[in-house]
Amino acid sequence: MGASGSGKTSMRSLIFSNNPASLTARLGATIDVEQNHVRFLGDLVLNLWDCGGQDSFMDSYLTTQRATIFKQVGVMIYVFDVETREMGKDLEYYRDCLAGLQQYSPDAAIFLLVHKMDLVREPRLTAFQRKKQELQDASGDAVISVLGTSMYDESLYKAWSNIVHTLIPNAAILTKHLQTFAGACNATEVILFERTTFLVIASSSPTPTSLDTSLELEGTTGIPKLDAKRYERTSELIKAFKHSCSRVREEFRSLEMELYDFTAVLDEMTRNTYVMVIIHDPTIEIAAVKLNIRLARRKFE
Numbered sequence: 001m002g003a004s005g006s007g008k009t010s011m012r013s014l015i016f017s018n019n020p021a022s023l024t025a026r027l028g029a030t031i032d033v034e035q036n037h038v039r040f041l042g043d044l045v046l047n048l049w050d051c052g053g054q055d056s057f058m059d060s061y062l063t064t065q066r067a068t069i070f071k072q073v074g075v076m077i078y079v080f081d082v083e084t085r086e087m088g089k090d091l092e093y094y095r096d097c098l099a100g101l102q103q104y105s106p107d108a109a110i111f112l113l114v115h116k117m118d119l120v121r122e123p124r125l126t127a128f129q130r131k132k133q134e135l136q137d138a139s140g141d142a143v144i145s146v147l148g149t150s151m152y153d154e155s156l157y158k159a160w161s162n163i164v165h166t167l168i169p170n171a172a173i174l175t176k177h178l179q180t181f182a183g184a185c186n187a188t189e190v191i192l193f194e195r196t197t198f199l200v201i202a203s204s205s206p207t208p209t210s211l212d213t214s215l216e217l218e219g220t221t222g223i224p225k226l227d228a229k230r231y232e233r234t235s236e237l238i239k240a241f242k243h244s245c246s247r248v249r250e251e252f253r254s255l256e257m258e259l260y261d262f263t264a265v266l267d268e269m270t271r272n273t274y275v276m277v278i279i280h281d282p283t284i285e286i287a288a289v290k291l292n293i294r295l296a297r298r299k300f301e
């Protein structure tokens with residue numbers, strides 16, 4: 001949900017259709033609702049509704065289509081253009097949508113994206129905090145997550161990984177299995193990515209890190225600091241790399257990197273996921289990690 005031009009279709013095309021940001025300027029306005037089905041992890045299908053934001057459509061969602069739009073919602077993602085001149089109107093529609101959601105899907109999670117953060121000229125954090133406060137005030141008692149995003153950096157992956165994480169029914173079990181797997185490989189960290197979007201599904205890190213920018217993990221045994229943005233940067237880089245592979249008609253399958261202080265192995269885990277194993281122990285052989293991944297496949301499938 002969100003006003004016309006706020007960037008909903010652009011983010012959908014970037015994350016789910018693997019198009020580059022430069023192509024989004026050509027997208028036309030969405031007419032009514034466009035539905036996408038994205039297969040995620042075996043039988044789990046993400047049913048994504050992109051609701052065109054022009055006033056006439058919004059009015060129809062809130063009246064005649066109200067039950068259709070707001071019934072059985074898992075997550076409502078409301079996109080706000082940070083530079084909008086019509087915040088008053090945006091907030092009015094947002095409040096109406098919130099009421100619709102509370103009526104038909106009271107358990108749905110709510111994510112508010114303050115989008116196009118790249119356009120902000122004042123310090124970004126200040127602008128974001130101000131918007132966040134405004135949105136919190138408009139949300140009353142509703143539990144909301146507010147995230148700043150831009151299609152030109154990794155913040156969009158971070159937000160969408162967060163969103164998808166809340167929809168995965170067995171995320172905690174996945175994390176536990178990844179921790180066992182990390183232990184077996186003597187790995188610092190193991191991360192599971194969805195195959196087409198490269199969004200982070202789960203990781204072996206003790207907290208769902210993942211998903212919190214403020215967090216910087218520092219090992220107690222001399223392991224260097226892990227960058228707080230490592231997951232989103234990886235998603236972004238691998239997707240760009242996959243895009244380059246497809247341009248020369250090659251298919252991306254796996255990746256191994258041996259760097260000065262760590263080794264990274266990225267390989268297929270299941271039909272719908274990739275796993276990335278990060279190792280700081282120089283005595284661990286890449287071949288052994290790849291063998292472990294092969295052996296673990298059946299468990300994760």
Ligand code: GTP
Nearest residue numbers: 004005006007008009010029030052053116150151
């Ligand atoms: P409707 O389909 O009418 O509801 O609009 P929409 O919300 O789907 O907007 P759309 O995705 O078509 O985006 C409108 C414009 O915003 C496009 O020209 C995009 O290139 C631009 N845009 C999207 N995301 C960003 C962003 O993060 N930063 C900047 N600067 N522009 C963006």
